Amino acid sequence: MAITSIKNLKEFSTNNDRFEGAHTLCPGCAHSMIVRELMNCTDDNLVIAANTGCLEVSTAVYPFTSWDTSWIHIGFENAATAVTGSEAMYRARKKKGTLKDPNAPVKFVAFGGDGSTYDIGFQWLSGAMERGHDFTYICLDNENYANTGGQRSSSTPIGATTSTAQAGSASYGKKEKKKDIVAIMAAHGAPYVAQLAPNKWKSMAKGFQTALETEGPCFINTVSACCTEWRFDPKDTIHITDLATDTLMFPIYEIINGHELNILYRPKNVVPVEEYLNAQGRYKHLFKPENKHVIEKIQSDINEYWDKLQRREEARI
Amino acid sequence: MAKKYDINEVEVWDGNYAASQALRQAQVDVVAAYPITPSTPVVENYGNYVANGYIDGEYVMVESEHAAMSGCIGAAASGGRVATATSSQGFALMAEVLYQASGMRLPIVLVVVNRALASPLNVRGDHADMYLGRDSGWIQIDAFNAEEAYDLTLCAFRIGEHMSVRLPVMVHQDGFITSHTAQNIHPLSDEAAYKFVGDYKGVDDMLDFSKPVTYGAQTEEDWHFEHKAKQHKALMDSRTVIDGVFAEYGKLTGRNYKRVESYMMEDAEVAVVGLGSTVETLRVAAKQLREEEGIKVGIVAPRCFRPFAFDEMADALSGVKAIAVLDRSSPGGAMGAFFNEVSAAVLSSANRPLVTNFIYGLGGRDFSIQEAKRIIREQKAHADAGHITTQIQQFSGLRGPKLGFFEAKRS
Secondary structure (H helix, E strand, O other): OOHHHOOOHHHHHOOOOOEOOOOOOOOOOOHHHHHHHHHHOOOOEEEEEEOOOHHHHHHOEOOOOOEOOEEEOOOOOOHHHHHHHHHHHHHHHHHHOOOOOOOOOEEEEEEEEHHHHHHHOHHHHHHHHHHOOOOEEEEEEOOOEHHHOOEOOOOOOOOOOEOOEOEEOOEEOOOOOOOOHHHHHHHOOOOEEEEEOOOOHHHHHHHHHHHHHOOOOEEEEEEOOOHHHHHOOHHHHHHHHHHHHHOOOOOOEEEEOOOEEEEOOOOOOOOOHHHHHHOOHHHHHHHOHHHHHHHHHHHHHHHHHHHHHHHHHHHOO | OOOOOOOOOOEEEOHHHHHHHHHHHOOOOEEEEOOOOOOHHHHHHHHHHHHOOOOOOEEEEOOOHHHHHHHHHHHHOOOOOEEEEEOHHHHHHHHHHHHHHHHOOOOOEEEEEEOOOOOOOOOOOOOHHHHHOOOOOOEEEEOOOHHHHHHHHHHHHHHHHOOOOOOOEEEEEEOOOOOOOOEEEOOOOHHHHHHHHOOOOOOOOOOOOOOOOEEOOEOOOOOHHHHHHHHHHHHHHHHHHHHHHHHHHHHHHOOOOOOEEEEOOOOOOEEEEOOOOHHHHHHHHHHHHHHHHOOOEEEEEEOEEEOOOHHHHHHHOOOOOEEEEEEOOOOOOOOOHHHHHHHHHHHOOOOOOEEEEEEEOHHHOOOOHHHHHHHHHHHHHHHHHOOOOOOOEEEEOOOOOOOOOOOOOOO
16 A cells, blocks of 8 residues: 555554565664655555665675565666666567566666765766656765765765764864755756655655656655764654754755756744754764854855755746 | 568678677667777667667667666666677776676677777777676677677577576677678578577566566675576586577578687697687688698687687697687786686696797787788797797787797796
């Protein structure tokens, strides 16, 4: 039963999973929440591809698998290409009449972390988006290479400490801004692009459903709080994600056909970013007097981006 | 339904065109490709068939060779026939995913038009890319001319897709010399070709949702070795399937292929072992020298580069006194890799011939009949002297001071 008919979280939690609970993701990892929600929001058959990363290494260690559906992993960079190869084969076999069940609806989905999406698999993702395959790419964005012990990615925000962009006596951590992957994907002319978060589970399910039902290449960036590398208590995953969306560090919005921007969540009370930063070990050093300017910079970047999103929403450009 | 393609009993095709026609006749379901010299015309020709209604399958032009093979893997795991083509740098970019294709036991056919690897950048033919693939777990079949490229591409589908093989297959031809040189070709009719190749039979089909399948799982020290050993066994076991497919194709066309091709070896005293289009040059030289100078020389060439025909190679060379092994790839601080393999094979036989190595033809440097004759005469001199009279490794056709790093210590 798909989430379309599910009214509340209690009902959702007893839903029949195609993603098994038996996996080796860290306790508190948001990846499994996001993946389960995607798989529960549709009754259609699914072909899923995963890039190398936390999700992949934790769900398909021979002789076990967590995937009760068709699933493929090739390398770090090419899940978008793997799943679009499958989608091309689906079209070929449909035309030739060699599918076992030609009328059963099939959806093609690729998962990647921010390492594979923003960085090493960027070209493969861009190519698949440009070719216009009917598929949905979901980035599980935890803002670092968590699978290999927390190195910097181009999604890591300014000021966060990572093992390859460390905070120290001469550094406040990462110096560069997070890459705006949502804007880049929207610029591909994708029919549906969104940034969603698992604490807002209904809007996330709705966004997933829209992407799956939309013909053509869709992209969704999801906030996936990482207790291990962001350094917070595993029980606080949703609390941290609430702070991420309420500080507008992660605004929740969609872009249709590259220009119709809709903000999907407006916090009643916008929380100052200090609260979000202070809740995570990776930003601890920013509260030293000499790094105060970095917090100010993060807050002003947030304000500026939120202002830009609202203006784009209004202008429809 | 694809339009009927008019095909003559005799066509004048180059190697690229021959390979693309074989892909068309095999009714490939998905071709995911990226163009690169000198294999570009394979995918261009195929694109022409697509544009004019001769293809029912999908043709996906991706953004790189790495993506081409990645797309082929996703497609091949989804229960249909898959093929692509590449060369050189494109092959090198694919290298990561070549191993994934074979590890997942996906019978993809890859037309490889051999070309040198940079640096320095070079678009001409040598075997650097073919050598790069030799540990990738693919079956590698070598065509010496354009008609063979056609024949062996058709055979490749049958071999790779065989239920007891299920491995990807490369069909190699030499860049420009084979790929861009037209010759008379005797193709099968579309009906006969497809009948030979047969309908594709899926295994662990991702589009069969009644049986969910996980591709590309992780194994560490507990299982990795067993998987790789099983893959190696499948490669070795494919030898009998290859023999069977070649025999069947021979009945159909009169063109008989063997995993090791021997030419004038019955009474040979010396032999030259080579790969690719060079084999034809060597055969001409051997024939002429037999007639002109009475040298009993034969030519041996592996049709199957992988799985390497170790026993057949040893048998083919069991009666000779001196052998030259020709490597068309930079040896990178060692003997030529092919020399090492042939030497190991002959070492296992009772006869211990004198084996020398020639590095030749890099970056498309011409290899002439005259040079082939010189090498053959040198083998005769070794045989007559009873020992190697030169350096073990020499460089044929190289300008500048003569290079040699391995002294012969056998007498």
